[in-house]
């Protein structure tokens with residue numbers, strides 16, 4: 001008698017997956033989302049390396065998707081930036097010890113000149129930030 005299985009009066013306890021619009025920040029059910037990828041050289045996907053250089057946009061409607069997409073259309077695609085994003089992902093992915101150039105190449109799929117160009121690009125940006133920050 002203590003194992004009553006009646007669902008009478010019970011609310012739905014299963015959480016509905018929700019998404020957040022990249023433009024208006026509205027929360028809506030996942031199955032109503034409008035999403036797609038746009039080119040973005042700062043995007044290195046932590047779980048889907050095939051999506052490197054692509055940014056997933058999620059929006060509440062077609063109009064908002066188009067606005068966010070248009071914002072990326074004028075963003076320059078810088079290869080060095082993408083290489084730097086891949087390096088950052090590799091270096092922050094739970095490997096406390098320093099990696100050799102060869103190991104970095106294996107893990108990122110980049111050639112040594114690309115790794116050096118990415119580090120130079122990253123360092124140049126850091127210097128630019130320090131110059132603009134008071």
Ligand SMILES: [Zn+2]
Pocket residue numbers: 021022023024025026059060061064
């Ligand atoms: Zn929206």
